[in-house]
Amino acid sequence: MxxxxxxxxxxxxxxxxxxxxxxxxxxxxxxxxxxxxxxxxxxxxxxxxxxxxxxxxxxxxxxxxxxxxxxxxxxxxxxxxxxxxxxxxxxxxxxxxxxxxxxxxxxxxxxxxxxxxxxxxxxxxxxxxxxxxxxxxxxxxxxxxxxxxxxxxxxxxxxxxxxxxxxxxxxxxxxxxxxxxxxxxxxxxxxxxxxxxxxxxxxxxxxxxxxxxxxISVDKAAKNPEPTTYEEENCVRTVYVSSEFFTVEKWTTDGPVRMGSTNYKLFSVLDGKGTVNGSEISKGDHFILTSAASSIVLDGNLELIVSFV
Structure with a gap:
């Protein structure tokens, strides 16, 4: 697969x-x-x-x-x-x-x-x-x-x-x-x-x-959730929102990053270049890491927006 x-x-x-x-x-x-x-x-x-x-x-x-x-x-x-x-x-x-x-x-x-x-x-x-x-x-x-x-x-x-x-x-x-x-x-x-x-x-x-x-909603004002930032090995991960429709995060990597993956995820490379599971990626690339991948292996200096259900 x-x-x-x-x-x-x-x-x-x-x-x-x-x-x-x-x-x-x-x-x-x-x-x-x-x-x-x-x-x-x-x-x-x-x-x-x-x-x-x-x-x-x-x-x-x-x-x-x-x-x-x-x-x-x-x-x-x-x-x-x-x-x-x-x-x-x-x-x-x-x-x-x-x-x-x-x-x-x-x-x-x-x-x-x-x-x-x-x-x-x-x-x-x-x-x-x-x-x-x-x-x-x-x-x-x-x-x-x-x-x-x-x-x-x-x-x-x-x-x-x-x-x-x-x-x-x-x-x-x-x-x-x-x-x-x-x-x-x-x-x-x-x-x-x-x-x-x-x-x-x-x-x-x-x-x-x-x-x-x-x-148009009247009874509830537009309100942003507060982001949460996690500093992990070679990766700063900011969770912006996690709702019934999607979760959206920003990942900033500096060197090799490995983490498990249980479901498919959407990636957009905002800046930098490197690799994901051995494939080269760079600024402007957009890809889906499918459920066939049991882990995510990123390497390089990268700024990514990641989303998933």
């Missing part, structure tokens, strides 16, 4: 995209307006292919369907996680995502709880994270009146920050920000406000006001 699945990223042009993804990671991409890199994905809207081993050329969705033994014999009907890198050279729309129940009923998709690791950003970068309405009535009135500045909770950010964004949380990634996003495998987004922008054909993007009003 194949221990390591190296993924071929998929690059997506966006109205608010730029060149930072290819410049930061050295990807060979011609488009100058890349907004998203779907780095580890089995979603129908961006299904990555395997680029190594016996399964080379297969899509991740087909490997997940046909080789569940590589994924701990998971009973989830679709591969549950999706890793993206996002370059916001302009503000993304103010938006919200539905939970599983709403998304399955209305969109035939998973809900979308996500989280962000800030890879890099400008000194004045900010994000929208939650809102300031006390009741649903106040929320709906402020939405109807377009009181965006007073409604939205805008906060400054810096490289290395982490934000957990549960379904129902109003949010927006703003200009000058490069992030790694870990999320449920969903592509359902409800736009609330898009700054009246138009695309290259002069058309405004679709908004989803009614659906957004149905799923």
């Amino acid at each position: 194949q221990e390591i699945l190296m993924l071929e990223p998929i690059f997506v042009s966006r109205l608010w995209g730029g060149t930072r993804i290819k410049e930061h990671f050295g990807y060979e991409v011609q488009d100058s307006n890349i907004g998203e890199c779907w780095a580890i994905s089995a979603h129908k809207n961006g299904d990555c292919r395997i680029r190594n081993g016996l399964l080379k050329g297969n899509t991740l969705s087909s490997v997940y369907k046909e080789h569940r033994e590589l994924f701990g014999n998971s009973e989830e009907p679709v591969f549950p996680l999706l890793t993206k890198i996002i370059d916001a050279s302009d503000d993304l729309s103010i938006q919200v995502h539905p939970d599983d129940e709403f998304a399955r009923e209305v969109e035939n998709d998973l809900g979308k709880t996500e989280c962000w690791y800030i890879i890099d950003c400008t000194d004045d970068a900010r994000i929208v994270y939650g809102h300031n309405a006390a009741t649903r009535e106040e929320l709906n009135q402020m939405l109807d009146d377009g009181e965006w500045d007073s409604l939205m909770n805008s906060i400054p950010i810096k490289p290395g920050d982490f934000f957990y964004v549960p379904a129902g949380t109003v949010h927006a990634i703003c200009k000058g920000t490069l992030i790694l996003e870990t999320q449920q495998s969903s592509d359902t987004t409800y736009r609330i406000y898009d700054y009246d922008r138009v695309d290259d054909k002069g058309s405004k993007r679709q908004l989803h006001f009614d659906k957004a009003k149905s799923v």
Whole structure:
């Protein structure tokens, strides 16, 4: 059985995209307006292919369907996680995502709880994270009146920050920000406000006001869990979040690291180079260590984001 699945990223042009993804990671991409890199994905809207081993050329969705033994014999009907890198050279729309129940009923998709690791950003970068309405009535009135500045909770950010964004949380990634996003495998987004922008054909993007009003949380404010850091031999491991949807950690290694592994894990190399179970890896690589591996052996100076169910 194949221990390591190296993924071929998929690059997506966006109205608010730029060149930072290819410049930061050295990807060979011609488009100058890349907004998203779907780095580890089995979603129908961006299904990555395997680029190594016996399964080379297969899509991740087909490997997940046909080789569940590589994924701990998971009973989830679709591969549950999706890793993206996002370059916001302009503000993304103010938006919200539905939970599983709403998304399955209305969109035939998973809900979308996500989280962000800030890879890099400008000194004045900010994000929208939650809102300031006390009741649903106040929320709906402020939405109807377009009181965006007073409604939205805008906060400054810096490289290395982490934000957990549960379904129902109003949010927006703003200009000058490069992030790694870990999320449920969903592509359902409800736009609330898009700054009246138009695309290259002069058309405004679709908004989803009614659906957004149905799923925005009012009774619980956006709140980040406190990270926990563990210093282990040649590895500093920071656990950012551990929820019913995913666990996300950052590993910084300095020399050989060996640990047991009981289930598959998703890895994104943010910096450095080295090896994993004997295979070479470097900045910009994304891979899955499958359940065929009983241990993880890392060597080198590496900075990785690791996620798993």
